[in-house]
Amino acid sequence: MKNDLRIIAKQKRKLISLDTKDKHTFLKNINSCLDRVCSIENTIKEIGLYYPISNEISPLVFIKYFKDNNITTALPVVDSNSHSMVFKQWFKKEKLQKSHIGTYEPLRTNKTILPQIIVVPMLMFDRKLNRLGYGAGYYDKSISILKRYFDKKQKNFITIGLAYSEQETKTIPYESHDQRLDFIVTEKEILSKVN
Secondary structure, three states, X not given: OHHHHHHHHHHHHHOOOOOHHHHHHHHHHHHHHHHHHHHHOOOOOEEEOOOOOOOOOOHHHHHHHHHHOOOEEEEEEEEOOOOEEEEEEOOOOOOOEEOOOOOEEOOOOOOEEOOOEEEEOOXXXXXXXXXXXXXXXXXXXXXXXXXXXXXXXOOOOEEEEEOOHHHEOOOXXXXXXXXXXXXXXXXXXXXXXXX
8 A cells, every 4th residue: 555655655755846936935844843943952962864855845944944953964875785864964065875765975984973863755645644655664764763862872863854735635545663753844834743
């Protein structure tokens, strides 16, 4: 069932575009979400972003916010053997390389980061903050590992998903390994399970 949803979601997302007003509202929602996240956890030093592909919403608009707040940015590097990711420090002007799964990654020799916030791409979402990813489980596994790590440190670990409002669906099939997000930001609203 999830594979059928992925096919539909990929086709649908290709056709979505935002007008200038919606883009402006999206940026406002992103900044509002970041302000909320930083008020929940004001000791954040590092964040994991993704480099957008295939009409994904770009999280690169976050970079200025984090640079202004002295927060280090990182991008994921996929480890196909363990089906997880490590995050490597990345500066916006640094060159990226294409991975075996088609994503863009910083050099594997860059400094490894344990981000306290991860910004996550998706194909679909529901109002319970479930996301439909690409099916490899990289984000679910990495989120699970980082949650445990920050729990031991007694710090909040926060996930933020970016999506077009049209990517919403009534329900995403949920499996035990799936990780719900803390926030989903669209051009229309901010969904949150965090008060």
